[in-house]
Amino acid sequence: xxxxxxxxxxxxxxxxxxxxxxxxxxxxxxxxxxxxxxxxxxxxxxxxxxxxxxxxxxxxxxxxxxxxxxxxxxxxxxxxxxxxxxxxxxxxxxxxxxxxxxxxxxxxxxxxxxxxxxxxxxxxxxxxxxxxxxxxxxxxxxxxxxxxxxxxxxxxxxxxxxxxxxxxxxxxxxxxxxxxxxxxxxxxxxxxxxxxxxxxxxxxxxxxxxxxxxxxxxxxxxxxxxxxxxxxxxxxxxxxxxxxxxxxxxxxxxxxxxxxxxxxxxxxxxxxxxxx
Amino acid sequence: xxxxxxxxxxxxxxxxxxxxxxxxxxxxxxxxxxxxxxxxxxxxxxxxxxxxxxxxxxxxxxxxxxxxxxxxxxxxxxxxxxxxxxxxxxxxxxxxxxxxxxxxxxxxxxxxxxxxxxxxxxxxxxxxxxxxxxxxxxxxxxxxxxxxxxxxxxxxxxxxxxxxxxxxxxxxxxxxxxxxxxxxxxxxxxxxxxxxxxxxxxxxxxxxxxxxxxxxxxxxxxxxxxxxxxxxxxxxxxxxxxxxxxxxxxxxxxxxxxxxxxxxxxxxxxxxx
Numbered sequence: 001x002x003x004x005x006x007x008x009x010x011x012x013x014x015x016x017x018x019x020x021x022x023x024x025x026x027x028x029x030x031x032x033x034x035x036x037x038x039x040x041x042x043x044x045x046x047x048x049x050x051x052x053x054x055x056x057x058x059x060x061x062x063x064x065x066x067x068x069x070x071x072x073x074x075x076x077x078x079x080x081x082x083x084x085x086x087x088x089x090x091x092x093x094x095x096x097x098x099x100x101x102x103x104x105x106x107x108x109x110x111x112x113x114x115x116x117x118x119x120x121x122x123x124x125x126x127x128x129x130x131x132x133x134x135x136x137x138x139x140x141x142x143x144x145x146x147x148x149x150x151x152x153x154x155x156x157x158x159x160x161x162x163x164x165x166x167x168x169x170x171x172x173x174x175x176x177x178x179x180x181x182x183x184x185x186x187x188x189x190x191x192x193x194x195x196x197x198x199x200x201x202x203x204x205x206x207x208x209x210x211x212x213x214x215x216x217x218x219x220x221x222x223x224x225x226x227x228x229x230x231x232x233x234x235x236x237x238x239x240x241x242x243x244x245x246x247x248x249x250x251x252x253x254x255x256x257x258x259x260x261x262x263x264x265x266x267x268x269x270x271x272x273x274x275x276x
Numbered sequence: 277x278x279x280x281x282x283x284x285x286x287x288x289x290x291x292x293x294x295x296x297x298x299x300x301x302x303x304x305x306x307x308x309x310x311x312x313x314x315x316x317x318x319x320x321x322x323x324x325x326x327x328x329x330x331x332x333x334x335x336x337x338x339x340x341x342x343x344x345x346x347x348x349x350x351x352x353x354x355x356x357x358x359x360x361x362x363x364x365x366x367x368x369x370x371x372x373x374x375x376x377x378x379x380x381x382x383x384x385x386x387x388x389x390x391x392x393x394x395x396x397x398x399x400x401x402x403x404x405x406x407x408x409x410x411x412x413x414x415x416x417x418x419x420x421x422x423x424x425x426x427x428x429x430x431x432x433x434x435x436x437x438x439x440x441x442x443x444x445x446x447x448x449x450x451x452x453x454x455x456x457x458x459x460x461x462x463x464x465x466x467x468x469x470x471x472x473x474x475x476x477x478x479x480x481x482x483x484x485x486x487x488x489x490x491x492x493x494x495x496x497x498x499x500x501x502x503x504x505x506x507x508x509x510x511x512x513x514x515x516x517x518x519x520x521x522x523x524x525x526x527x528x529x530x531x532x533x534x535x536x537x538x539x540x541x542x543x544x545x546x547x548x549x
Contacts, residue, residue: 174382
């Protein structure tokens with residue numbers, strides 16, 4: 001009997017096994033990367049390694065650089081991203097919205113090396129000097145080009161989950177639309193917004209390509225917005241190209257730190273969204 | 277259904293010249309409304325007298341909620357919604373080009389079908405929301421306004437110790453009274469209620485009905501309801517709508533005991549609905 005109970009049960013079992021095998025195939029490379037980085041990176045960790053600059057064999061300057069550049073990027077990117085998302089969700093009831101949304105979705109997948117070149121060219125042309133073109137500021141501008149479309153999209157999507165009855169309740173009290181949006185709609189979806197922001201921050205913290213074209217890396221601590229600056233992804237990249245085992249080992253250490261930062265952000269996202 | 281529809285063509289009151297009723301608090305004059313291509317309201321005219329409760333009854337889809345939402349310009353917020361005609365508030369057309377709908381909504385409050393307190397705000401802040409969101413100054417302190425509004429909806433004793441708790445933490449019936457308190461905190465002139473009891477149990481419904489009758493001391497109330505018994509209990513005037521037209525409008529006693537239109541009679545006796 002082809003369709004007997006036993007055979008159907010077997011098919012069910014086979015389907016489960018197939019899914020489980022695929023999960024293993026997906027997880028094994030990820031786990032092995034984590035494992036390898038932890039094994040090779042952990043021995044590097046020390047106070048000096050975490051706080052000193054490159055000349056003293058540390059990556060403190062790169063950690064500081066990543067924090068500064070991600071912070072600057074957030075200052076530029078979060079307000080623009082959220083307000084764009086608000087526009088698409090709350091005010092974008094016209095025929096341009098759909099194309100804006102498509103372009104924005106495309107930008108979230110944009111090749112990041114092109115973003116870096118664009119930021120370089122933009123700053124070079126605006127400030128008219130190559131001195132500013134390779135700088136902390138340019139790096140933050142480049143990363144905010146990556147951050148904005150992500151936040152715009154997550155903001156729009158979480159705003160769409162706010163029930164319309166709440167907007168109507170506020171408007172029916174005689175509140176203006178901007179007031180309704182700021183005081184009723186945005187607070188209601190606070191966790192959604194925070195999740196989007198943290199995901200975008202985690203994404204830009206790990207970006208390398210746009211930084212090659214903009215901040216260029218540095219062996220020293222922060223030297224001003226118009227100066228070159230180090231960043232963890234860049235530190236990993238430059239160290240991995242060095243022929244010296246010590247430099248490569250430092251690269252592993254930097255990779256571990258970067259993974260820990262991104263992982264922490266992801267856990268924060270989980271906690272923020274669980275509280276809802 | 278088709279026979280009923282044909283019957284009411286003969287009673288169609290459209291294109292009748294409507295005089296301005298100087299006694300009315302609000303008056304709708306030949307109101308047509310559309311969602312996209314679909315016409316929802318066909319030349320509906322009606323006046324709402326001060327210190328009365330006007331009920332709008334009719335089967336689902338007859339346009340009663342849409343009509344209600346024309347009274348505080350909420351209808352136009354829906355994409356593709358359109359409206360033609362006049363609605364007067366104290367004799368002035370609220371659809372006048374120079375009038376900001378925001379001003380109208382402060383004077384004409386609304387209570388919705390499902391209780392919709394703001395989930396991020398406390399009970400206190402929900403009541404104060406209207407004043408805070410619109411920046412209205414009442415001359416009295418916010419505490420006083422909140423207390424008075426909650427007392428008016430007989431909610432004060434139930435929540436006075438929990439004012440800091442979220443507005444969504446209380447029961448459905450309490451939430452709906454909270455929403456009424458939120459509306460009256462702004463001291464509007466008219467209160468519109470869109471099936472305010474349809475999501476509530478009988479006990480909560482009885483409380484709201486009692487409240488509606490009390491509210492007319494201060495305000496003009498327009499209530500849309502599915503429930504004919506409710507209309508007969510709370511209202512002074514009743515309008516019966518069917519397929520976007522106003523079939524009959526008159527004193528509630530007359531509509532329920534001695535309807536002039538056969539369609540009204542059929543609806544009230546439960547022959548269709």
